[in-house]
Amino acid sequence: MSMYRRLAPRIFVPLYERLSGRRPWTELRRLRELQWRAPEELEARALAKLRPLLAHAYVHVPYYRELFARAGLRPEDIGTVSDLARLPLTGKAELRAGFPLRVVADDAPARQRWLARTSGSAGLPFEFYGDRAASDVWLASYLFFREWAGVVVPTTFYVASPSHLAANPRASPWIKLARRIVLGERVVHLSGIDLGAARFAARLRRVVTKSGYAIWGWPAYLARLGAELLEAGIELSSYPRGVVTYGESLTETDARVIERAFQCRVANHYSSWEILHLAQTCPDNPRLLHVNSERAIVRVVREDGSPAAVGEPGRVVITDLANRVMPFINYDIGDRAQAGAPCPCGRGFPTLMGLEGRVGELIRTPGGKTLSPVALGWLLTHGHRALPYIWEYQAVQTAADTLVLRIVPTDRFTREVAIEIERALTALLGSDITVKVEAVDRIALEPSGKRLIIKSELAPRSTISG
Numbered sequence: 475m476s477m478y479r480r481l482a483p484r485i486f487v488p489l490y491e492r493l494s495g496r497r498p499w500t501e502l503r504r505l506r507e508l509q510w511r512a513p514e515e516l517e518a519r520a521l522a523k524l525r526p527l528l529a530h531a532y533v534h535v536p537y538y539r540e541l542f543a544r545a546g547l548r549p550e551d552i553g554t555v556s557d558l559a560r561l562p563l564t565g566k567a568e569l570r571a572g573f574p575l576r577v578v579a580d581d582a583p584a585r586q587r588w589l590a591r592t593s594g595s596a597g598l599p600f601e602f603y604g605d606r607a608a609s610d611v612w613l614a615s616y617l618f619f620r621e622w623a624g625v626v627v628p629t630t631f632y633v634a635s636p637s638h639l640a641a642n643p644r645a646s647p648w649i650k651l652a653r654r655i656v657l658g659e660r661v662v663h664l665s666g667i668d669l670g671a672a673r674f675a676a677r678l679r680r681v682v683t684k685s686g687y688a689i690w691g692w693p694a695y696l697a698r699l700g701a702e703l704l705e706a707g708i709e710l711s712s713y714p715r716g717v718v719t720y721g722e723s724l725t726e727t728d729a730r731v732i733e734r735a736f737q738c739r740v741a742n743h744y745s746s747w748e749i750l751h752l753a754q755t756c757p758d759n760p761r762l763l764h765v766n767s768e769r770a771i772v773r774v775v776r777e778d779g780s781p782a783a784v785g786e787p788g789r790v791v792i793t794d795l796a797n798r799v800m801p802f803i804n805y806d807i808g809d810r811a812q813a814g815a816p817c818p819c820g821r822g823f824p825t826l827m828g829l830e831g832r833v834g835e836l837i838r839t840p841g842g843k844t845l846s847p848v849a850l851g852w853l854l855t856h857g858h859r860a861l862p863y864i865w866e867y868q869a870v871q872t873a874a875d876t877l878v879l880r881i882v883p884t885d886r887f888t889r890e891v892a893i894e895i896e897r898a899l900t901a902l903l904g905s906d907i908t909v910k911v912e913a914v915d916r917i918a919l920e921p922s923g924k925r926l927i928i929k930s931e932l933a934p935r936s937t938i939s940g
């Protein structure tokens with residue numbers, strides 16, 4: 475293995491870049507240096523990529539041409555990143571309605587695009603095209619964030635649902651073989667749905683060498699696995715260098731359980747199927763995520779589309795700077811966050827705070843209060859210090875005025891704890907919603923394989939803005 479690690483950067487990587495014409499490692503070296511530049515310089519660089527993208531979309535994508543026309547704008551009217559607020563948002567519904575003719579660039583050759591589908595956690599699946607020419611950009615972003623998490627190691631476990639793992643472009647047998655031969659990397663996919671602690675420990679003993687390993691996975695599965703390891707008192711044969719979560723909200727509770735069980739740091743990696751590898755927890759400051767502004771412009775906006783102030787929660791709106799086949803401009807991805815202040819670490823990349831799950835995962839009380847997964851997590855962990863009593867939880871709105879908090883209890887859990895939690899939630903949400911804490915053996919997964927932290931059983935309504 476060490477031979478690979480010495481030879482890979484000097485021989486295999488330059489050879490790969492020459493033969494393939496792709497330069498992800500060159501791009502990676504650029505990112506390592508750019509992260510320390512001033513925010514103004516990085517914004518200017520993003521703007522220099524944004525301008526030609528807007529001009530391209532205006533000429534070649536009918537949907538965006540009409541969007542500009544309706545707003546009475548031309549591409550050259552967008553002179554700064556905040557000018558993007560003048561252009562209406564685009565959601566999954568619009569992209570689905572216009573696919574492919576109105577939303578795909580009319581000059582993109584068929585060989586430049588790849589077709590993908592996203593299950594759409596808001597219940598609105600849609601198809602899209604990725605841009606093969608953008609692979610350097612997202613691959614470099616992935617390599618860069620991997621270094622941030624300290625998980626550049628020979629063996630990586632992926633823990634997600636089987637269908638998600640199967641769809642991962644890096645799961646193809648060819649890419650796995652290439653990683654194994656060229657980079658000496660081994661990738662192990664494990665389905666989180668039925669991954670027990672004993673089976674994981676056994677698998678680890680068989681696969682992992684002294685040179686270390688990392689875990690990437692969905693936080694709900696990793697937290698469940700971690701809770702099981704702690705509960706059963708299972709000692710792992712070795713512990714990972716780091717854990718990286720993706721795919722769903724990382725709550726405080728889950729982060730703590732994962733860190734305790736795997737005895738390492740956990741990084742929150744923000745990536746979407748449509749726009750891969752966007753942002754990740756700062757290596758020096760777990761409270762903030764940094765956005766790779768070479769890859770995308772990420773804004774946090776109010777309901778009316780205007781920019782949210784630092785610390786103010788809003789919708790996450792993304793402009794992908796690399797995909798010219800099917801441009802995503804001012805794309806309302808369905809996530810929520812707060813715009814972050816500059817990070818004291820000294821890196822110039824923009825920041826996000828309190829990244830939260832989908833809009834559909836919010837609970838709304840009759841009185842108009844909302845409860846998000848992160849808010850619930852904060853209440854239970856910081857506000858109420860309920861961590862010692864709870865392995866897992868899920869809040870389910872069973873009726874407009876009823877909220878059931880399902881809890882998989884530890885052996886310290888008592889009826890008094892349940893009553894205290896009910897009181898704390900009622901204090902937060904108001905008395906027009908009845909809160910019941912219910913101890914359960916397990917929390918069921920959704921048909922998609924995901925575990926929702928917050929779930930609504932009310933009649934479905936559209937959560938996509940028009």
Ligand SMILES: [Zn+2]
Nearest residue numbers: 756759817819
């Ligand atoms: Zn930072």
